[in-house]
Amino acid sequence: MARRALILVEGHQRGNGLRYVQAAQRLGLTPITLSADPAQYDYLAAEKLEAIRIDTDNLDELILECSRLRATYDIAGITGFAGDDESVYATVGKLCRHFDLPGPNPASIERCCDKFTQRQLLAEAGVPMPAYRLAANVLEVERSAAEIGPPVILKPAVGSGSCGVRLCRNIDEVTEHTTYLLGGKHIWRASPRILVEEFAQGPYYCAEIMGNEVIGISAAEFGRPPHFVFRACTFPAALTDDEHERIATVSLSCLRGLGLGWGPACIEFRRTKRGLVVIEVNPRLAGAPGPQLVELAYGVDLISEHVKLAIGEECNLRRKHLQTAAAQFLLPDRDGLLDCIDGGSRAAVVSGVSEVKFYVEPNTPIVRKGDYRDWIGHVIAASPDLAQTEAILQRAVDLIDLSITPFPAAGE
Template identity: 65%
Template sequence: MKKKALILIEGIGPGTGPQYVQAAEHLDLHPITLSSTKVKYDNLSGDRIEVLQVDTGNLGALIRECSRLQERYEIAGITSAEEKVYATVGKLCRHFGLPGPNPDSVEQCCDKFIQRKLLAEAGVPIPAYRLATTAAEVEICAAEIGLPVVLKPAVGGIGSIGVRLCRNIDELVQHTAFLLHAKQLWRSSPRILVEEFAHGPFYEAETMGNEVIGISTAEFDNPPLFLFRESIFPAMLTSAEQERLSNVALSCLEALSIGWGPANIEMRWTTRGPVVIEVNPRIAGGTYPRRVQMAYGVDLVAEHVKLVIGAEWDLRRKYRQTSGVRFLIPDRDGTLDWVVGDIEAAAVSGVAEIDLYVAPPASIVRTGDYRDRIGHVIAASPSFAQTKAILQHAASLINWSIKPFSDA
């Protein structure tokens, strides 16, 4: 009898990758990842996972490789944690008759301009927005909406890559020039989304199928960046606020036809109530699944894998705590000279994890997005206030020194 395998398309490096491998193993599945580059995963032993190099942008090549793997394995499911290939995952699932997301819906959702059109047509509250392809069009759109505005790539921009708040004309001109010349952001010609800046507390709803699992709240680092500094799950909300945010999140799933599998809906609570900032048709990456598990005892990654292989899933809460993450963000570029205090921070009661992503003498070159983080603190406790206090205390114990490149 052939061993059952779970095929992972890209994205099993640091973050949710090891969690998918662990979930597959717990379900007696052999994890195999297909990647555009032959990646060595230091956190995964070679006998636990196969890493095969395939052009993941070529659907035909993926079909051929999966067909070849069928000679040795029974493919139980195909999935990914990466948005850039999630529509391709849906196409592969259709080809092989496996459960999976609707690829057409995912493609529409991943285009932020089309996403907003569909949400607006369905009556979902969103910020005012325009699409621009030239610097002149960006200025016209910004004038129509009124400063400040948010500029972002219409496709991509994952982890706030290329996303900026433009508070005046100088910032608008500067970031427009950056986006128009950032060839790595565009598969074809540049398409820039110009969007009204929605003021108010930030929330994220985690969903699976047509169910809202929970809602977190987050704070950002200094503007004009949208770089998360802290996120806590679940948010401290009244029952009425919880219901209102949940209803808006569910209306997004219906409007975008993405009610299969996981999704992440970003919102701000403005003077007119919840306004949808973005809908991500995939499981939230990084520390999100672990925090949901610490707070509710629900393993989002494992339940997603069960859905992918057609097994019965279980989203029921096992208990209720509050969990959170505090990211360590440098304030300058240069060479990391030293880091201290992580051992002391790990000893703080309630701290579940300290993770430093870099070690001296790493080069620190900030890009204004999630790649700027040099580490994180995760904590859990019975209450929102206590978790927040633990995160702040533990993070305050961790210090580092960055020498300017000219001094290094």
């Protein structure tokens, strides 16, 4: 009898990749990763996992490889990871359709991954959003920013992880960032198009969704502007029943407007002076450590439940307990050489801490990019209430030593 396998298209080094592998193994599946560069995922070699090098942008090659694997394995399901290229998840949907396996609607995923198309569809569905314009060159961006009125957000129309996203407080900053985006330094996943958006100011929330069910809502804080790099995240958010209901209701409107509703999604909001507005709909599971916070707080393992969906089994989203979980990210305050990152073992034994993870080693050059790649580690904690969880986190973070020596100035 052939072994049952779960095909994973690409992986995720800092995020959920290893957790998907472990979930598959717990369900009796053999995880097989298809990747353009398997070596970039350390856990594949460390766990001696099967990985196949293949062009994951080429659907025909993927179909041929999966067909070849079917001669040896019973392919129970196919899923994958967005990473910094969300088109991967649309490819997963196409593979699932080809092999008649459960999966997301690829057309809905593709529409959602284009932020301008997403905005248009949400507007048609009556979803509250910031004002927005699409632009392709400096003049169009400047005109759009003037029409909306600074401050504005500039972001690539296709992308993720806050890459290329910046707050521009005046027209000079608009011109400067547009020149950067179009000047060859930013890596475009599609033809260069820039979304210009009104800066929605207010508390940030994110609805964690599986299928058509809102599992819970997190709150998060960002590091210093003009970039949007998460500094801390808490689950569940401290909301009134009315606030929770409003976010859940708008979330379901987003799913209907975009043709989503299978598998995971996460929807980002800001609560502004004029009310709740949708910042972005992500047709995928939130990046790590989001799923860990949900599991710590509610006892719901979203990754395992997603794998169950992918292999045609019924998932169980019932809460098993109620705690408050939170993560604090370690962010560099300067560019330079990382002299020291230590104290992880001390922080890890603080009661209530569930994980301390460093992403980099000492002597690593640090060059901030203004997106998720700036994280150099995180600490996660959980307890019965928010104040206690925050105190645990602070106690643990205070035990971590972090030192960066600035690079020598030019000419030194």
